[in-house]
Amino acid sequence: MGRDGVGKDGAVPARQESAPISRRRLLGTAGAAGAAGAAGLIAGGAAGAGVAAAVDAEPTALATVGSAHIPFEGARQAGIVQPAQARGHLVAFDLVAGADRKAAAGLMRRWSDAVRTMTAADRPAAPAAYDDQVAYDAGPSSLTVTFGFGRSFFGRTGLGAALPEALAPLPDFPGDRLDAGRSNGDLWVQVGADDALVAFHALRVLQKVARDTASLRWQMSGFNRTPGATPHPMTGRNLMGQIDGTNNPKPADPDFERRIFVPAKGSPEWMAGGSYAVVRRIRMLLDDWDHLPVARQEKVIGRRKSDGAPLSGGTEFTPVDLGKVHADGSLAIAGDAHIRVAAAASNEGAAMLRRAFSYHDGIGADGTPDAGLLFVAWQADPLKGFVPVQRKLDGGDGLSRFLRHESSGLFAVPGGAGKGEYVGQRLLEG
Numbered sequence: 001m002g003r004d005g006v007g008k009d010g011a012v013p014a015r016q017e018s019a020p021i022s023r024r025r026l027l028g029t030a031g032a033a034g035a036a037g038a039a040g041l042i043a044g045g046a047a048g049a050g051v052a053a054a055v056d057a058e059p060t061a062l063a064t065v066g067s068a069h070i071p072f073e074g075a076r077q078a079g080i081v082q083p084a085q086a087r088g089h090l091v092a093f094d095l096v097a098g099a100d101r102k103a104a105a106g107l108m109r110r111w112s113d114a115v116r117t118m119t120a121a122d123r124p125a126a127p128a129a130y131d132d133q134v135a136y137d138a139g140p141s142s143l144t145v146t147f148g149f150g151r152s153f154f155g156r157t158g159l160g161a162a163l164p165e166a167l168a169p170l171p172d173f174p175g176d177r178l179d180a181g182r183s184n185g186d187l188w189v190q191v192g193a194d195d196a197l198v199a200f201h202a203l204r205v206l207q208k209v210a211r212d213t214a215s216l217r218w219q220m221s222g223f224n225r226t227p228g229a230t231p232h233p234m235t236g237r238n239l240m241g242q243i244d245g246t247n248n249p250k251p252a253d254p255d256f257e258r259r260i261f262v263p264a265k266g267s268p269e270w271m272a273g274g275s276y277a278v279v280r281r282i283r284m285l286l287d288d289w290d291h292l293p294v295a296r297q298e299k300v301i302g303r304r305k306s307d308g309a310p311l312s313g314g315t316e317f318t319p320v321d322l323g324k325v326h327a328d329g330s331l332a333i334a335g336d337a338h339i340r341v342a343a344a345a346s347n348e349g350a351a352m353l354r355r356a357f358s359y360h361d362g363i364g365a366d367g368t369p370d371a372g373l374l375f376v377a378w379q380a381d382p383l384k385g386f387v388p389v390q391r392k393l394d395g396g397d398g399l400s401r402f403l404r405h406e407s408s409g410l411f412a413v414p415g416g417a418g419k420g421e422y423v424g425q426r427l428l429e430g
C-alpha cells in the first residue's frame with residue numbers, strides 16, 4: 001500500500017518539493033543555537049579547527065532524504081496525503097487514571113510543540129530542546145507526526161457530547177482474530193520519517209513528553225522502501241511482492257477531498273479538515289502464499305506481479321476493466337480477485353486512501369514469519385469507506401485466505417494546527 005514514488009499517481013510530492021539545505025545555510029542558522037550545535041552539525045562534534053575547515057569548503061548539500069521537510073502546521077495534519085515514509089511507528093496511548101480534559105489539553109499542547117520543533121526545516125540547528133542527540137546530525141527526513149482520538153478518549157475527558165457519530169465501533173467481521181491489547185486506545189500517534197533514527201527519536205520524545213499524563217497501550221513499527229532505492233520513483237511493494245497502492249484515490253481526483261477529509265462545515269465542527277483512520281495489523285500467511293505459483297498469485301489480486309498491470313490489459317495505471325472476458329468466456333479479473341471485490345465500483349462508490357507500512361516482528365510461535373501490513377485507511381466517513389469494503393472482502397476475497405487481521409483501531413484525526421495552536425485545540429477548548 002505504501003507508495004515510495006511520487007507524481008506518477010498524483011500524490012503530493014512533498015519530499016521532493018524542498019530544496020536540499022546546504023551545510024553552510026545550516027551553519028548560519030546554527031550560529032544562533034551556539035557553536036556546540038554547529039560543530040555537531042558538521043563533524044559530529046569536531047573541534048574548532050575542523051569546523052573552520054568545513055566552513056571554508058564548498059557547501060555540501062545535506063542529502064535530499066535528510067533535507068526533505070513536511071510542514072507540521074496547516075489546515076490538515078501531515079502524514080495523510082504525503083507518500084508513506086521508509087520508517088513508521090503506530091502507537092496508542094491511554095490517559096492515566098485521573099488525567100482529565102485539562103491534562104489531555106496540556107499533553108496535546110506539549111506534543112504539538114515538540115513536533116513543531118522536530119519537523120522544522122532547520123531542525124538540526126535546534127537540538128537543545130530534545131537533546132538526547134539520537135537524531136542530532138540528521139535533517140527532518142520528511143518526519144511527520146499525526147495525532148488521533150479513539151472513542152474511549154471522549155468518555156475519559158468528559159467530552160461525550162463531542163463524540164463523532166463516525167467513531168461508532170467498527171462492526172465485527174467474522175474473519176477477524178483481534179487482540180484487544182493491541183487494538184483501539186484513547187490516543188493514536190502515527191510517526192513517519194525516511195530515517196530510522198529520526199523516527200525513533202520522535203517517538204522517544206513523544207513518550208517522554210507524555211509521562212504522567214498518558215501511558216503506552218501498544219506500539220507497532222513498520223517500514224517501506226527507502227526513497228532513492230529504485231532508479232526512478234515507483235509505487236511501493238508489500239511483503240507478498242505485489243505493487244501496492246496503484247489505484248488509490250489521487251489528490252487530483254475531483255472527489256478526493258470529499259472522500260478523504262471532513263468538510264469545513266462538517267459535523268462535528270471540530271473535525272473540519274480532519275479524517276478518520278482505520279488501523280489494522282494484517283498478518284500475511286507468507287509460507288502459504290509463497291507456495292502459490294505466480295500465475296495463481298496474480299489471479300488472486302487481479303494484477304500482474306512484475307509490473308502491477310491489471311489482468312484486463314495495459315500497464316500499471318491503465319484503468320481496470322472489470323467487464324473484460326476472455327475468448328473462452330472467463331473473466332479476465334476473477335470473481336474473487338482482490339481488486340474486483342475491493343473496487344469502488346463493487347461497493348457503491350466506497351473508497352479510502354490506503355497508506356500503510358510493512359512490518360516484520362520475527363518468527364511467530366507457529367514457526368512462520370510474523371510479518372504483514374500495518375494497514376492505515378483514511379476516509380471522511382468509515383461507513384462510506386473501510387466498513388462496506390471490508391464486509392465484502394472478509395470471506396469474498398481470494399486474498400483473505402492468506403491474511404489474518406490481528407488488531408484494529410478507529411481514530412478521529414482532527415484538522416491540523418495553525419500557528420501557535422495545538423492539534424485538537426478546537427475539541428479540547430471548544
Ligand code: HEM
Binds near residue numbers: 238245338340
Ligand atoms: C495485507 C492485506 C492487503 C494486501 C496485501 C493488499 C494488496 C492490494 C494490492 C496488491 C492491490 C492492487 C494495487 C492497488 O491498487 O493498490 C490492492 C488494491 C486495493 N485494496 Fe488491498 N490489500 C490488502 C488489504 C486491503 C484491505 C483490508 C482493504 C480495505 C478494507 C483493501 C482495499 C483495497 C482497495 C480499495 C484497492 C483498490 C481496488 C481498485 O479499485 O482497483 N485492501 N490491495
